Amino acid sequence: MAGSNEVNLNESKRVVPLNTWVLISNFKLAYNLQRRPDGTFNRDLSEFLDRKVSANINPVDGVFSFDHVDGATGLLNRVYQPSSQNEAQWGIVDLEKPLSTTEIVPVIVFFHGGSFTHSSANSAIYDTFCRRLVSICKAVVVSVNYRRSPEHGYPCAYDDGWAALKWVKSRTWLQSGKDSKVYVYLAGDSSGGNIAHHVAVRAAEADVEVLGNILLHPMFGGQMRTESEKRLDGKYFVTLQDRDWYWRAYLPEGEDRDHPACNPFGPRGRSLEGLKFPKSLVVVAGLDLIQDWQLAYVTGLDKSGQKVKLLFLEKATIGFYFLPNNDHFYCLMEEIKNFVNSNC
Amino acid sequence: MVLCDFATSMGSSSGSSSSSSSKPLPSPQQQDIDGLLAGAGYKVRSSELLQVAQRLERLENAMGNSPADFSQLATDAIHYNPSDLGSWVDSLLSEFVQPSTCPSEVIMDPVPNQAVVSNAWTTAEPQNPQVHQNICYEQQSLNNQLTVVTATEEDSGIRLVHMLMTCADCVQRGDLSLATSLIDDMKGLLTRVNTVCGIGKVAGHFIDALSGRIYQGIGGGSVNGGSVLENEILYHHFYEACPYLKFAHFTANQAILEAFEGHDCVHVVDFNLMHGLQWPALIQALALRPDGPPLLRLTGIGPPSPDGRDSLREIGLRLAELARSVNIRFFFRGVAASRLEDVKPWMLRVNPKEAVAVNSIMQLHRLLGSEPTRNYPIETVLSWIRSLNPKIMTVVEQEANHNQPLFLDRFTEALYYYSTMFDSLEACTVQPEKALAEIYIQREIANVVSCEGSARVERHEPLAKWRTRLSAAGFKPLHLGSNAFKQASMLLTLFSAEGYSVEENEGCLTLGWHSRPLIAASAWHAVPDASAEFPAWDNQQSS
Numbered sequence: 001m002a003g004s005n006e007v008n009l010n011e012s013k014r015v016v017p018l019n020t021w022v023l024i025s026n027f028k029l030a031y032n033l034q035r036r037p038d039g040t041f042n043r044d045l046s047e048f049l050d051r052k053v054s055a056n057i058n059p060v061d062g063v064f065s066f067d068h069v070d071g072a073t074g075l076l077n078r079v080y081q082p083s084s085q086n087e088a089q090w091g092i093v094d095l096e097k098p099l100s101t102t103e104i105v106p107v108i109v110f111f112h113g114g115s116f117t118h119s120s121a122n123s124a125i126y127d128t129f130c131r132r133l134v135s136i137c138k139a140v141v142v143s144v145n146y147r148r149s150p151e152h153g154y155p156c157a158y159d160d161g162w163a164a165l166k167w168v169k170s171r172t173w174l175q176s177g178k179d180s181k182v183y184v185y186l187a188g189d190s191s192g193g194n195i196a197h198h199v200a201v202r203a204a205e206a207d208v209e210v211l212g213n214i215l216l217h218p219m220f221g222g223q224m225r226t227e228s229e230k231r232l233d234g235k236y237f238v239t240l241q242d243r244d245w246y247w248r249a250y251l252p253e254g255e256d257r258d259h260p261a262c263n264p265f266g267p268r269g270r271s272l273e274g275l276k277f278p279k280s281l282v283v284v285a286g287l288d289l290i291q292d293w294q295l296a297y298v299t300g301l302d303k304s305g306q307k308v309k310l311l312f313l314e315k316a317t318i319g320f321y322f323l324p325n326n327d328h329f330y331c332l333m334e335e336i337k338n339f340v341n342s343n344c
Numbered sequence: 345m346v347l348c349d350f351a352t353s354m355g356s357s358s359g360s361s362s363s364s365s366s367k368p369l370p371s372p373q374q375q376d377i378d379g380l381l382a383g384a385g386y387k388v389r390s391s392e393l394l395q396v397a398q399r400l401e402r403l404e405n406a407m408g409n410s411p412a413d414f415s416q417l418a419t420d421a422i423h424y425n426p427s428d429l430g431s432w433v434d435s436l437l438s439e440f441v442q443p444s445t446c447p448s449e450v451i452m453d454p455v456p457n458q459a460v461v462s463n464a465w466t467t468a469e470p471q472n473p474q475v476h477q478n479i480c481y482e483q484q485s486l487n488n489q490l491t492v493v494t495a496t497e498e499d500s501g502i503r504l505v506h507m508l509m510t511c512a513d514c515v516q517r518g519d520l521s522l523a524t525s526l527i528d529d530m531k532g533l534l535t536r537v538n539t540v541c542g543i544g545k546v547a548g549h550f551i552d553a554l555s556g557r558i559y560q561g562i563g564g565g566s567v568n569g570g571s572v573l574e575n576e577i578l579y580h581h582f583y584e585a586c587p588y589l590k591f592a593h594f595t596a597n598q599a600i601l602e603a604f605e606g607h608d609c610v611h612v613v614d615f616n617l618m619h620g621l622q623w624p625a626l627i628q629a630l631a632l633r634p635d636g637p638p639l640l641r642l643t644g645i646g647p648p649s650p651d652g653r654d655s656l657r658e659i660g661l662r663l664a665e666l667a668r669s670v671n672i673r674f675f676f677r678g679v680a681a682s683r684l685e686d687v688k689p690w691m692l693r694v695n696p697k698e699a700v701a702v703n704s705i706m707q708l709h710r711l712l713g714s715e716p717t718r719n720y721p722i723e724t725v726l727s728w729i730r731s732l733n734p735k736i737m738t739v740v741e742q743e744a745n746h747n748q749p750l751f752l753d754r755f756t757e758a759l760y761y762y763s764t765m766f767d768s769l770e771a772c773t774v775q776p777e778k779a780l781a782e783i784y785i786q787r788e789i790a791n792v793v794s795c796e797g798s799a800r801v802e803r804h805e806p807l808a809k810w811r812t813r814l815s816a817a818g819f820k821p822l823h824l825g826s827n828a829f830k831q832a833s834m835l836l837t838l839f840s841a842e843g844y845s846v847e848e849n850e851g852c853l854t855l856g857w858h859s860r861p862l863i864a865a866s867a868w869h870a871v872p873d874a875s876a877e878f879p880a881w882d883n884q885q886s887s
Contacts, residue, residue, distance in 0.1 A: 018393050019378050023386070025400045026429060029436075032407070033418045042418070044830040048848050049426045051385020054860060057760075067859050074842065076858055096502055122859045124385030323380040 059083030113190030193218025226292035265300030286314035553793035581780035596738035603736035617644030685721035771841030823851030
């Protein structure tokens with residue numbers, strides 16, 4: 001056992017920079033301490049260890065942020081915007097005016113990852129990531145603080161995502177362009193990607209327009225063990241055992257991983273044919289053990305006649321986008337930038 | 345509980361902290377901090393990255409090898425300051441007692457393929473933006489921290505906030521005639537806005553405070569703090585209506601209890617006794633100590649009571665009764681002083697053999713002044729606290745930047761801070777606690793906004809500034825750990841509504857509403873001062 005552990009650690013060390021390895025290994029360790037074998041979760045320890053940051057109305061590197069609590073749901077959304085060119089406008093948020101009356105400003109509704117269980121909108125890693133998204137894509141980002149499992153399992157995250165989408169669409173101050181509407185994209189990493197998909201389905205069914213989905217190594221799975229799962233189990237920070245734990249914590253009692261929330265195109269899934277579903281950008285990390293499920297998702301979208309672009313980053317591990325110290329990060333940001341600005 | 349929605353828009357154009365060019369260069373130690381990890385909330389020196397990685401690896405192997413120890417680790421270990429990643433990993437490593445290895449040194453790495461380990465990582469070029477990143481990290485913690493902003497469909501609410509900002513700007517520029525006409529307009533607007541909750545309620549208080557400031561200047565009335573009795577009553581209701589003071593007391597008591605472990609004679613100095621609400625819990629906890637209770641001395645500082653009452657003594661008597669009922673030897677001393685700076689250390693009669701705890705709940709900020717270079721009472725007081733050689737000093741302060749030099753900056757910050765606080769108060773339904781708590785907060789607002797000079801005592805500064813100040817005065821932090829955090833969280837679920845959140849901030853704990861910390865608790869001890877041979881309390885003439 002010890003021997004294979006050393007091999008595993010050596011492999012992950014070779015493919016990521018040192019500080020990335022420290023960061024993700026730290027998360028792995030901390031998360032191991034928080035998950036209990038009986039399926040319960042040490043939420044206090046989790047909140048204690050999570051590094052959080054406050055919003056900041058004053059621009060830092062051209063981005064400012066503020067929090068909003070939705071009166072109806074008690075949900076927190078953190079809004080990130082590019083700061084005005086005019087310094088006199090700094091520290092001012094005008095909730096009466098639209099983002100622009102001439103140009104289109106994309107609004108990305110972002111669902112942070114954490115396997116449905118960890119992190120928050122105000123977690124430092126996600127606050128930093130959203131700020132980078134704003135800078136690079138010149139978009140507005142709204143990060144949703146959805147309720148997490150095991151305290152709040154399926155379908156809470158999807159309900160919260162849907163509520164956030166409706167909130168965003170109804171803000172006049174998020175409108176832009178000559179048509180005065182909110183140009184919405186859904187995005188998320190890991191469980192956030194899963195949420196983005198399911199919210200997009202709900203939106204399509206309700207005829208609410210979403211211009212695109214960005215799924216960053218989205219969290220999908222199934223009962224069967226795929227080749228990539230067997231090959232990569234435990235090799236690059238993630239184990240099948242922890243994946244199983246998170247699905248048990250999220251899915252309803254007694255359900256298995258072929259539940260459509262986990263396996264949308266599986267035996268209990270459905271085709272999205274004929275649905276006005278947004279175009280999708282699906283990013284797969286080549287060293288992610290669940291890539292077979294993500295690739296199956298891409299195939300599923302394709303077979304449903306939906307527009308999907310796959311960005312396969314062969315040497316990337318999960319969490320490659322947390323620190324901008326690798327090519328994959330810049331490649332990803334370029335793709336996202338083009339994806340959300342292609343309509344302009 | 346329905347959160348009242350209200351709109352705020354901000355008007356601080358004089359971003360005193362927005363330009364990175366005006367920030368001081370980080371110290372060489374800070375410059376070595378990995379900027380990218382700092383953005384993720386972790387402080388690790390670049391030069392130590394490899395070491396930290398190796399220790400993470402060792403910990404992982406240890407965990408894999410003995411799962412039983414691991415699950416015990418998960419339940420029992422107390423964690424401190426997760427931002428200091430290296431120390432955190434070390435503390436976990438030290439919990440793993442491997443029977444075959446020597447328990448002391450964890451630094452030496454016996455892993456045979458160490459050479460492979462050090463070459464295995466792909467090298468990451470130090471990023472040029474590293475220093476800049478670090479500045480941003482520091483900046484974020486010092487900046488105006490925006491509170492919860494909620495949007496409303498009501499235009500009047502938004503306009504009200506716009507006008508408040510404009511009015512404050514006029515006041516700063518000295519354009520009092522425009523300011524007064526704005527006050528009139530705003531009062532008119534108030535009649536069309538719901539003043540029972542949300543922006544209407546807070547705006548009303550800020551309009552009053554601005555009025556007070558303007559008319560003072562023109563020779564109008566003065567803004568007074570209330571009588572001693574009034575203040576005590578308001579304080580008590582604020583204590584009942586929301587969890588901020590309970591959190592302060594609870595967290596401080598935990599830390600004091602721990603600091604007093606193993607000591608038979610202990611002395612608590614309370615900088616603001618009020619009704620002594622904090623102490624029954626500590627007395628009871630000390631009574632239940634496994635190795636028996638200590639002799640407890642409590643010195644309570646408070647303002648002199650008017651009309652012949654001796655309220656300090658009355659409180660002391662009540663606490664003594666409680667102590668007697670749980671068999672603790674207890675001595676109380678009241679020190680009457682209108683201002684903390686009037687207290688001399690010899691009045692506290694600290695015995696060199698006692699373990700001393702100095703407890704300051706929202707008092708230190710009153711000793712600050714406006715200009716950074718002048719000598720204010722804070723220096724003197726911190727210095728004599730140090731001379732008492734306390735085992736612990738517990739400090740709780742409002743987490744806000746209300747002592748900035750420019751009026752408009754203070755005003756803006758206060759608007760956000762108190763809006764959030766009022767928001768949280770909406771969850772309270774008990775009367776008259778809620779109404780009186782609001783008056784308590786209103787008095788604070790009035791002081792921040794309409795007072796100046798020595799009359800302005802509500803000079804709140806954020807945790808980051810207190811850290812710098814206390815370090816410079818020779819104090820080192822005592823980190824509050826995951827056990828204190830957990831108990832504070834539990835306390836919240838028992839006593840309060842959804843929305844309050846406890847956060848860990850580099851060894852300190854904050855309590856806030858949603859994602860905005862409003863109050864910060866920290867603990868400190870004095871670094872031994874080689875120069876002080878005779879403690880100040882021996883000299884009755886000392887200043």
